[in-house]
Amino acid sequence: GSGGQVNVNTANFEELRNLGMSVTQTGRVLAFRERNQGFKSPDELDAIPGFPRDFLDSIKGRLTL
Numbered sequence: 001g002s003g004g005q006v007n008v009n010t011a012n013f014e015e016l017r018n019l020g021m022s023v024t025q026t027g028r029v030l031a032f033r034e035r036n037q038g039f040k041s042p043d044e045l046d047a048i049p050g051f052p053r054d055f056l057d058s059i060k061g062r063l064t065l
Helices: 013-017 023-035 042-047 053-060
Strands: none
Touching: 013 023, 023 042, 042 053
C-alpha cells in the first residue's frame, strides 16, 4: 500500500486492508463504524477486539477522520 492518509470514516474494505488489517479486523472496524455512526477519534479503535496495541500505534498516524 501507499503511505497516504486513510479516512477511517469513509475508507472502504480495500483501503482498510491496505493499512495491514486482516479481513476479520476490517470487518470489525466497518461494523463498529456502522453501529456508532462513524468514528469521533482514531482512539475508538482501542475499543474493538483483536487489535494489538503496537499495530494500532503503527497505523494511527495514517488515520484521519
